[in-house]
Amino acid sequence: MRRPARWITPACIASTLLLLPTAGQAAKPAAGSADAAVQRGLEWLVAARGGPPGAIATLHRDGRTTVLRAGRADARRPGAPRASDHMRIASIAKAFSGAVALHLVQEGQLGLDDTIGARLPSLPAAWAAVTIRQLLNHTSGLPDYTRSDAFAEQAARNPRGYVPPTGIIDWVRRDGLVFRPGSRYEYSNTDNIVVGLIAEAVTGRSYPVLLDEIVFGPAGLRETSFPTRTLSLPAPFLHGYVVQPRSPPQDVTSFLSPSGAWASGAIVSTPSELGRFIRNDLGLTFFGAEQQREQLRFVRGSSSPPGPGANAAGLAIFRYTTRCGTVYGHTGNFPGYVQWAAASADGSRSVTTSLNIPAPRGALLRRLRAVQTTAVCALLGR
Template sequence: MSVAAASPATAAATPYTAGNELRKLARELVAAGAPGVIVRVDDGRGRPVEIAEQAAWTRRDHLLKADDEFRVASNTKTMTATLVLQLAAEGKLALTDPVEKWLPGKVPNGGAITLRMLLNHTSGLFDYTTDPAIRPSMLGKDRRRWTSAQLLAVGVKHDPLFAPGKKWSYSNTNYAALGAVLERVTGASPAALVRDRIAWPLGLKHTYLATDSTWRGSYARGYERDAAHMPQSVPAAFRDLAGPRRNGHVDVSGNSPGWGGAAGAMVSTTQDWARFYGALMSGKLLPAAQLAQMRTTVPVDPQQPDGPGYGLGIQHGAHPCGTFWGHDGGIPGYLTTTVTDQTGARTATVLVATEYWAEFESDPKIAKAAQALQSAAICTMYGKPATR
């Protein structure tokens, strides 16, 4: 989670002043170079604050709205983990099952890697998204429809980073494997499972696991700098993205996120994701035992055992305004941070319509402004002043 610390004051902020401060910070983020920003914060006590701000040059493409669809990238993992835990509750699989049981011969040393290790990133598997074979899809130049099995195969071509269960290391290959396990156990695709088990029951009309570039509703355009304006810190191999050119940027919203699969291909809206969090954390999607499993974390940094922790598809962190559960996600054109409280009654989402600044640490101005907005959103979620 990329959130900056802020010192809360003692007096509670009213929704009006909180909304004003968040809008000011969103405008500062746009002024720092973000093409667009969406913010939604619900403190559980009244009408949510919803904000959409965009750079003037993007208006020729789309008038950004707070309820637009966008790519949530690795926030997908929370839904994928929810599906696995639902099947565990139904006795169709167990978190202690070795991967070999469900994907025989597909994962080296699969007998020593459990489904739990995949869910909490302690498997040691190499991250497939860092393999050059995926790069053309990331850049929008390869529109093939990747399957979970194909993405998994890319990851396991590489040697593991460490022995199963010995360390923590974030790897999208874990969730490609889980996508393949879901298919094996149920006979249905991850996209169908998201639809049937989560989106339809909760009335999430704009939440779906994308397999191609198709959008289903009004959507936020995502942009990255074009090759001529790309910061020097971005590696040469990532500088030339496919898409229409706009004001020194490339509109990448027509490129497929399908290469993210069960690890990162989800599309949603701020309202839908808040409803999902509310249902998840209140026990409407998982029985108490499975929700407790999801919230059982391992340290992200072994040197900080009391620092940020990663559970099963969800992260736990501390902030001066209150502890939170959530995830973040980045895919070209879209950087999203989503958080909730223990109950799901309070939620906050910040979308920045560009992502390379975070992926490659290429724009300190955007990073500073984004951290200020993300931090303020957490404070507002807890009904505290959005102080800097």
């Protein structure tokens, strides 16, 4: 999601961040190795001005997962992030809604060229001609609700309050299209809210049930959930922070109700299971080869925040072309968390990075993307 920190007023908290050596960290990678370069990159991010209290990367190769980590999961206590720590995965949840939609396409319950008007006529008439395909690759022209005044007002007035998905739509219901559907790319969080509502309409089942049946169960995601009324995270968890100059980190783990992200960003998972999900997404667990061919048809566009290398947008997935090769996945941004998960084309290898701050900008974002590129090089052995 976008602009999460705009309405967060920094507050003093009792403890200060001490970047001490990580307690209980796994054996360090061999000096000079590709993994060691990723480790140095994580430490570089944590030590940077405005950097996160903690950072973690997972690299799954040849059936084994390597975990690299730096800093602290909780700024008040020693201990690095762990692969079993729960965290908000933010907009990587869009890849989950894409998996649901493409599964329903495979089952014949939905078509990529079906329109909003045909599948959910209760939505604004101005949106009626938008197709499922355009929702999934962000060429719909739907207004992004996170840019609306109503969203900002909700976050300022009652950030922890529950908002139903229809309430999210109401924030932009009276807005027309931003551009003619299919004419260009523009990332919109509203797209995946509509995908989730359409999935419910065509199946008669709730979106949480669809996630359980289509994604969580088949992929064996036992620590992944879709809480919309609960603000706390299951233990153990990675604390989320906002870091401001000359101020201690502000814990925003439970600052914002995940209901306001719904199918666009409300999922909670762990670094380990995030890697497992993206491997299954590319590995045809949720849908077949025919749907994957459609999924991997790309248009010019970048995830939010941008991932490493050159970005291009597919159906609820992005292509990241780096100097060491190409991977496919999604990024995410939520108050306190910036995420990335990607896999090789066959789903046999995966990489994740998680920082416990919102998506950085400027030099720090460039640093993050550089570390992610280094992780791709380590993943692909190049």
